[in-house]
Amino acid sequence: MSATCSEITWLRGLLSEMGYQQIDPTPLHIDNTSAIQIVANPFFHERTKHIEVGFHSIQKSFDNSSTRLPHVSTDQ
Known part of the structure; x- marks a missing residue:
């Protein structure tokens, strides 16, 4: 999820530079759904100390409204 979010950020910047x-x-x-809740609710931070630094880039991208996190069932 973190790597994909970084790609999205990079591609959005590239497209912006291209006009x-x-x-x-x-x-x-x-x-x-747990990952979506953690990103959407920053007050869970005390309980998620073990999550890597990549989480912060996802949360920053979500807060800037450059990404949204729709839920998709595992079957799809």
């Missing part, structure tokens, strides 16, 4: 400004957030489909 294709991205207005809508890019969807990053996730099947893990």
Whole structure:
């Protein structure tokens, strides 16, 4: 999820430099509802001390509205 979020950020920057400004957030489909809740609710931070630094880049991208995290069932 962290690597994909970094790719999204890089591609949005590249497209912006080429003159294709991205207005809508890019969807990053996730099947893990717990991960979505942790990113969306920064007050869970005390309970998630073991999560790597990559989490912070995802949360920053989510807060900047450059990505959104729709839930997709595992079957799909």
